Amino acid sequence: MNPILPRPFFIADGEAHVMPDGRLYLYGSTDISGKKEYCGHEYHVFSTEDETLTNWTYHGISFKNTKEEPGIYWSKGTPLYAPDAIHKDGKYYLYVCGQDNFEAVAVSDKPYGPFGDAKPVKGADGDSIDPAVFVDDDGQAYYLWGQFNLRGAKLNDDMSTLDMDSLQTAILTEQEHGFHEGACMRKRNGIYYIVYTDISRGKATCLSYAMSDKPLGPYKKGGVIIDNMYCDPQTWNNHGSIEEFKGQWYIFYHRSSQNSFTSRRMCVEKIYFNEDGTINEVEMTSMGAGGPIDAFKEIDASIACRVKGNIYIAPYFDSKEILVNCGGGNWIQDWAEYKYLDFKDGVRRFCIKTKGKGRILVKTNDNLLLAAVDVDSPEFEWFETDAVASAEGVKALWLMFEGREMKVFSFRFE
Structure with a gap:
């Protein structure tokens, strides 16, 4: 179910890697809830x-760069932006970057760290942000980085310096590929893929991909894999990765919250390849990789995969979140979307824990009106009504609002 990590954590810019122990590890930057700037000082x-x-093990802090505990000695206290990690020759390497364009690598004997002995990536340090690392089948490592124009080169055996003779300065460009930032490199069936943040639809909300038969290109744009538009009224960027785990490929991406471009959370969807290696675009869902959500269990309203109008996901208490600012528009402009719910053999009653004053329509993806609820309460309470129709099987659900400043905690069907 999305988001996939425990609610106290706002992890963005996700890089997923299956390491030699067979486990899937997730690395990313760390937003601070409510902070109007990207990223904190810990990974x-x-x-x-x-x-x-669904079930994740938390391994703790892997790297830190505070003024008191500087992991980057030449840039103490600088916020840590998107990282990447790789295993090579028995060691684990964490590639990090920061607000002032430092690029560095730290080392550990374990995939979860702690990572230490950071040193600059010579040839990239001070130039830009967003490192990506890839080790090819022949053992050669590659390093990508940059905004607007993607740079890349072979890594030398020390994993901290670049072979500048191999440097390419425009592997992807904003003009040709819509490249904004956030590269990720993978290989499948002899094809090299770069997944990246794409600004072609107006905002940097898309994760797109490009394909090549050589690691440093040339690359041809394939298309959009996922777009996080409407995850929040203020959403601006996306950043993530693709990875195969137990025979299934996934895309890891983030969604902003709290009516901001930050407070981002990690999400995941299954993806599928066509015979020619292209990837179909997938939609954001509430269910993620775990399958349809049981409509008869209490559903957290904050797992909405898209919101429209002024609605957004806000903190409540004890790391819980709610939908707020619901209403004030009309049925088309104010809604929250949930994909997908399993209604099984049908429903007869709808129950919602909400507050405020107004009306909520409950519809499914075939425009079937399931219920209409009139709300009038200054405090959260359960409102229940008989269903006017019965949905069956797996369907999307929309809560559509008309009223004043309504908030929603959860809902369920009977």
Whole structure:
């Protein structure tokens, strides 16, 4: 279910890697809830062996760069932006970057760290942000980085310096590929893929991909894999990765929250390749990799995969979140979307824990009106009504609002 990590954590810019122990590890930057700037000063690592990507182990802080505990000695206290990690020759390498364009690598004997002895990536340090690392089948490592124009080169055996004779300065460009930032390199069936943040639809909300038969290109744009538009009224960027785990490929991406471009959370969807190696675009869902959500269990309203109008996901208490600012528009402009719910053999009653004053329509993806609820309460309470129709099987659900400043905690069907 999305988001996939425990609610106290706002992990963005996700890089997923299956490491030699067979577990899937997730690396990313760390937003601070409510902070109106990207990223904090710590990295956290999670891992799983669960094929539904539901149960995650938290491994703690893997790297830190505060003024008191500077992991980057030449840039003490600088916020840590998107990282990447790789295993090579028995060591684990964490590639990090920061607000002032430092690029560095730290080392550990374990995939979850702690990572230490950071040193600059010579040839990239001070130039830009967003490192990506890839080790090819022949053992050669490659390093990508940059905004607007993607740079890349072979890594030398020390994993901290670049072979500048191999440097390419325009592997992807904003003009040709819509490249904004956030590269990720993978290889499948002899094809090299770069997944990246794409600004072609107006905002940097898309994760797109490009393909080549050589690691440093040339690359041809394939298309969009996922777009996080409407995850929040203020959403601006996306950044993530693709990875195969137990025979299934996934895309890891983030969604902003709290009516901001930050407070981002990690999400995941299954993806599928065509025979020619191209990837179909997938939609954001509430269910993620775990399959349809049981409509008869209490559903957290904050797992909405898209919101329209002024609605957004806000903190409540004890790391819980709610939908707020619901209403004030009309049925078309104010809605929250949930994909997908399993209604099984049908429903007869709808129950919603909400507050405020107004009306909520409950519809499914075939425009079937399931219920209409009139709300009038200054405090959260359960409102229940008989269903006017019965949905069956797996369907999307929309809560459509008309009223004043309504908030929603959860809902369920009977």
